Amino acid sequence: MNPFRIGCGAGFQGDRIAPAADLADRGALDVLVFECLAERTIALAQKARLDDPDAGYDPLLERRLRATLPGCAKHGTKIITNMGAANPGAAAKKARAIVADLGLSLKVAMVTGDDVSDQIADFILDETKQPASTLGQRMVSANAYIGVSGIVEALAQGADIVICGRASDPALFLAPLVHHFGWAMDDYEKLGRGTLIGHLLECSAQITGGYFADPGVKDVPDLANIGFPLAEVTADGNAVVTKLANTGGIVTPATCTEQLLYEIHDPARYLQPDVVADFSQVTFEAIGKDRVAVRGATGQPPTGQLKVSVAYRDGWQGEGQISYMGSNARARADLARLILDQRLTASDIDERLGHLIGSEEETRLRYTARCTSAATARLIGEEVESLYLCGPAAGGGVSKSVREIIAIASTLMPSQRVQLRADILGVNHEAA
Amino acid sequence: MKLHELAHGRTGDKGDTSNISIIAYRAEDFDRLLAEISAERVAAYLNQPTSAVSRYVLPQLCAMNFVLKGALKGGVTRSLALDAHGKCLSSVLLEMSLTSDSA
Structure with missing residues (x-):
């Protein structure tokens, strides 16, 4: 079986678009992921939605899709993104209009259920030690970091573009791996490995030489034209992280090690919705120019609780x-x-x-x-x-x-309280 | 000698918690860094309470990960600092002097 090729087209809401278009055009990818939600982004999007019911999703959604859809259509690349933010329905509707405008025939799906604002009232907030209800009218949004199930369901229904709101960042990458390789949801070693791939890729250029250069000490060639990363993943969940030829930047064990620990606390216990990933024994080996073999992640069963922001x-x-x-x-x-x-x-x-x-x-x-x-x-x-x-x-x-x-x-919410659903637009659901 | 000569690192933030990786360029320097760059020393250098700083070690990567709880004055949403994420902290830590010079 050929390796599964998964790329990252955005690591935050304001990320560059040209490297994503290049990756879509020349990467021959199976999946392109856009990760565009920081902690506060969804709240700002919710504020926008209150002013305009058709707003509340990523303002760059249209530019990103128009730049990458031609390449994705050429290679049969599926797109997975959290650009739905506070309004996945409106984002999916917009995506479908763009697909039609480009003369393409692609199925667009939305994943919903992360918005838990109607059931958060009695949960005690870590920071204030008070129930969420004490925030009253000051509360803007409450969203659970969801796992892979809704995205996997959308892919199983044949979606080409999957748009969700708040999901755990690595889950955007883990989901297509689970779908493609048929990994069992209790195969925690595989889920841990897929989580590592997601974690390494989710900040786009931060693994290809971005957030890294230190002139004279850690030099990065052609940083101005930095390429975005992709991983070639095998069925055992190990991978090679690389980037396209003729792009700037570098992929080395040093860039990978910095990104491995980025926003990580205990490397042996990276809490995710579907797995507690263990990165403590991970190794990186340079196997070619800008090619690093990633091995050794594993995992344990999840806690049964989802983080809610x-x-x-x-x-x-x-x-x-x-x-x-x-x-x-x-x-x-x-x-x-x-x-x-x-x-x-x-x-x-x-x-x-x-x-x-x-x-x-x-x-x-x-x-x-x-x-x-x-x-x-x-x-x-x-x-x-x-x-x-x-x-x-x-x-x-x-x-x-x-x-x-x-x-x-x-706060934390029991996973079973969060009910997700995946809907293909125009098939079993018309987005409101 | 500054830590910057032997190691590189990266800062991340989650809420009010900062984490800073310190990674040796050369494997032969790692034991020395492990001995010198304790959680206590990092806490003192960055003006944090000792109890708020933890260290995790990944020897196969010649890497350490320091986790600093409550280090970001409320985090990116509330902090008045110019660098509310604390992105600069890794470079600040790399300015630390190493106490003993190897021959």
Whole structure:
């Protein structure tokens, strides 16, 4: 059996699109995964959905699909993504319209059930030690990190494009491996190995030389044209991680080791919805240029609990910055900071931070505060801006911003409470 | 000698917890790093309580993983820091001086 070829086309919402298009066009992939959800992304998407029922999915979904679908269609590559965010139904509907517009005939599926906001009320949040219901109207969203079952079901129904919301990042990669190789859901060694492949690939260029270069110490060739990764996976769950020829970047045991431990706590117990993966005995071997053999992961049964992220409104952050250059620059910036400490006396400033960035010759003051009200948060930038006329000599280049703070708390929910479903659009379900 | 000369690393964040990998470039340096770069030393260097820092060792990769609980001032959603993720922390740690110079 030929190795199964799985690639990563995005490692976060704002990731580059050109390397994904290249991977789709030249990678001859079986599956291309786009991982686009960070902890807060789904809450921001939920806010967007409240304003517009057709919004709430990844704003780059259309650009990503239009750039990669021609290549994917050419090779029969399936697409799996969490770009559905807070609204997988609307995202799937959009995807189907794009497929039709490109003259393609592809089945689009959506996976739902991760939204547990209607059953979260009595769960105690780790951070506050209070039930979620105490957040009241401040709660924006509550989503469980789901495992592979919904995605596997969608693939079994013949989906070419699977769109979900909150799933564990490695599950986006593990699911097609489970489907393709027919791995049993109690074969924890295989599930651990598939989880490792997902973990290594899910941050796109972070394994091909991105987030790695240190000039003169760890040099990366042609970083400007960095390629995204793919894995050639065999039925035993081991793999070779590589990238396309004629792309920038490197794949070496060093890049793989850094990514292995990225966002990992105990390497022997990486908690996932379908398995507790064990990376403690993993090895990497360079077997060719930009080709690394990955072996040795295993796993144990899952805990039976899913992590749930609860997002809630937690006040406002205001910020302003101003620059001083030339003679006595640092002293003038420091004087500006002291002036702001005196002028900004609103009682709903919960925490503030004023600090100087740069050198003696060019100093930038950054002044930011977390406030209960948006009005006070706006005042932070306004007072920085007014330093033009009412502050030290020769301040310039003011910038200011205000953002609502969406905080995240977490809890655990028994897996059986989270009911997933997979629907092919236009077959057994019409997305609302 | 700085740690930066013998090792590389990467920082990740989950909520208010940061983790920093330290990976020896050469296998022959790993025992020395293991002896010198204890969880206690990392905690002191990064101004964290000793009890908040754990170390995991992967000898076959010449790698250590330090996990720092509560190190991110509330994490990326609440921290007022410019680098709210703490992405810079690995490079900060690599500035640590090694105590004994090998011959």
